Amino acid sequence: MSGPALVIDRLSATLRHPAEEAPPAEDRLRGPLRHVVGGRLEAALRGLRLPPGRWCLSRLDLTLPLDLTRPDLALAQDWSQAVAAAIERAVREGTGAVVHYRHDVELLADAVTGLANGRTERLWAWRQTGILRPGDPSPDASPGAAILTALGRHPEQAAAALLRAADACGLAPLDRALGRAGWQRLAAALAVPQWSEPRPGPAPEPVVHRSTRTLAAALPAGSRLASLVRETRLRPAEDTLAAWAVLLVAETDPAALYRPPRPGLPLLLADALRALTSAPERQDGTARPVPRQLPLPPPVPAEGDTRARKQDRARLSAPPAGAGADLTDRPAPPLPPAAPRDGAQALPKPRAGEGRTGPAEGPRRGHPGRAADASGARSTVRAAAGGQPPERAPGPDPLGGTATGWAGLLFLIATAAEAGLPERALDEPALAARPLPWVLHAAGRALVPGIAVDDAALLALAGLGPARAALVLGAPEPTPEEHACVHALAADWARATAVRLHDGGPDDPEGAVAAVARRSGRITAEPGWIEAHLAVADTDLAVRRAGLDLDPGWVPWLGAVVRYVYA
Known part of the structure; x- marks a missing residue:
């Protein structure tokens, strides 16, 4: 989201002129409008100062006085600036139907929640952004099919969006819709x-x-x-x-x-x-x-509540009475046969270009006149920087995330592959009892000794936020074998980072990691979306040359999009 982008579903213009004057030529607006949609409007929108995210406006009406004796480019410039100003005013004042989504996972989750609940007040916004399109299953007659169609266009975000929707509306509405x-x-x-x-046919029970x-x-x-x-x-x-x-x-x-x-x-x-x-x-x-x-x-204890955190860890780590029998090596019961799929097929695969709205329709021929009404303009705006939205889709409070002094720890995602991650952790027998987020969290602690176990950057390195931190904060302490494997992995990760940073590597890889990781910022970590917000003044040329702070984008082994935002 480097700058605003406007998609107009329909643009209509009506020319009105004083009755005592001769009407202008019917095609007088064709030239200016061609310049408007050809780049002048895009240039005007770059100057918008709006909160980051995706903005949807159902309709934008404005009246613009025009001096038709001026050149086409001048009229196009005035028109574009007037449209941009009207959009900014509508967003800030909340006039008309305005919806704000901070990112695309939130947008998709809102669509799934609304479809499951039969609430389609924002259907215009979902269609405007391409979540749903003409010819898709009816949201009223076939909400489950509509949900699967929307998720199928964004397979990488499907799980996170569905989990967000389940948290918002519960499993029951989703179960009724999907079946x-x-x-x-x-x-x-x-x-x-x-x-x-x-499992095909009768098969021996697997040894677990x-x-x-x-x-x-x-x-x-x-x-x-x-x-x-x-x-x-x-x-x-x-x-x-x-x-x-x-x-x-x-x-x-x-x-x-x-x-x-x-x-x-x-x-x-x-x-x-x-x-x-x-x-x-x-x-x-x-x-x-x-x-x-x-x-x-x-519930995750408040910061500084060390005793409560230790008690929670002890309670989660201690198995309940009689649990030992569950950990014996014995065959698992056979997998149940799957019910008939009733003709169900796999989710449709996204095609090139899907998820984007189509090009704007050309302007209709104007009527004679000297004042132009641009009506029926529906738009989607992507913008960066600015104030607070007047209305937004359901979701967490977007007030900048959680403060940390180790925001640069997420830069190590860039060198994870060079350290063998995630395959190395997934293939290590000594770590077989641990999920990958636990391994990443433990490796982060080894890379930055002394970091708080619930530091926002450390949790985000594991793909987690505070609401899901129990996966690692409540885990038992590592065994000696696990401890050795994690520290060996962390040492190789530090060396890979130092090599990238210093083009050959210094004598102190751990110190190089600390120099990269130690920077103030704020972390936002939600299902499917992780952002590290840093100050522009803290931009490090060495880190930039090494490519460590380039947006990783979708990281499959974290199940999330990761972004770095300098402001």
């Missing part, structure tokens, strides 16, 4: 096929390793989705539980969805979710043992 077939389609689009495909059972207990304990499952108290079918298990992994350990699951892990996660619902039996009516109810994340 069993919809959940299956969604799960199939989020992960490699082995996560959602049924102890580390897999430990991991299956840890992921729900750090999941907001697990809390929503418990709150909703639905009675989902087996295939719906399997789809929810995929969503749970997308929330807590997104890198795992890019490779086949460990034997028995999907079923263990589905069983953990079943324990939170009122559906303790198989679909065929036979009894299935319900595993112990897994702990859900407690």
Whole structure:
């Protein structure tokens, strides 16, 4: 979002002139309007000072006095500046229907929430931004199909948007809209096929390793989705539980969805979710043992409440009575057969250019006159910098995130691949009981000794925000083998960063990492979107030359877009 962009669905102009004067030529506005849409309006919009994000205006009407004796370029300049000023005024004063989305994940989540609830007051904005388009399934007659269509156009943001929507409206409306077939389609689009495909025919029960059972207990304990499952108290079918298990992994350990699951892990996660619902039996009516109810994340203590944090860690780390039997190496029960998909297909794949609104229609021929009314102009504005929005979609308070003295820690994402991440962490047997966010969090602590365990930058390096920090803050302390693996990984990460920064590497990689990471800023970390806000005065030419502060964009193993914002 480097500057504002305006998309006009329809632009109409009417010329009015005094009755006593001869009307001008009918095509007098054609030349000026050609210059307006050809670049003059875009140039005028660059000067807008609006809060960052995507702005939607349903309609913009303005009256503009014109001196038709002036050249076309001069008229186009006046017209463009008047439109830009009217947009800025409408946004700041909240006149008319104005909606503000801070980023595209928030936009998609708002559309999913509205469609699931049958609330389509913002349908014009979703269509304006390309979330929904003409010819898509009807939001009223087929809300589930409309949701899947919208998510299918933005597959990278689908999981985060759905989780945000579930947090906003609960699982019940989404379950009514999607149904069993919809959940299956969604799960199939989020992960490699082995996560959602049924096991073919009778097969031996997989041997589940102890580390897999430990991991299956840890992921729900750090999941907001697990809390929503418990709150909703639905009675989902087996295939719906399997789809929810995929969503749970997308929330807590997104890198795992890019490779086949460990034997028995999907079923263990589905069983953990079943324990939170009122559906303790198989679909065929036979009894299935319900595993112990897994702990859900407690509220994160306030900063400085060290005693409360330690008590929470102890409570989460201590297994409940009788839990030891769950960690024995024994075969897992067979995966349940998947229900018929009722003709459901995979989510549509995005095509080149999808997600963008089309070119603006050309202006209609004007009527004779000397004053022009530009009416019916619908627009989407992307803008950077400025004040506060008059109205915005539901979402967290956008007041700059959480302060940190280690905002540069996120710059190390640029050298993660050179340190072998994330594959190195995912393939290390000693770390098999830990989700990737835990490994990244532990590596960050090793890279910057003394950093607070709940520092916003450290959590963001793991793809987490304060609301989901229980995944790492409530985890048991590392074993000696885990500790050794994490510190070896951190040492290689530091060396890779130092090599990039100093083109050969200094004698003190740890010091180089500290020099990069130690900078004040504010971190915003939400599902699917992470931003580090830094001061322009803190721009470091060495960091810039090394390419460390270039926007990473979509980072699959974090399940989020990562951006660096200098202001």
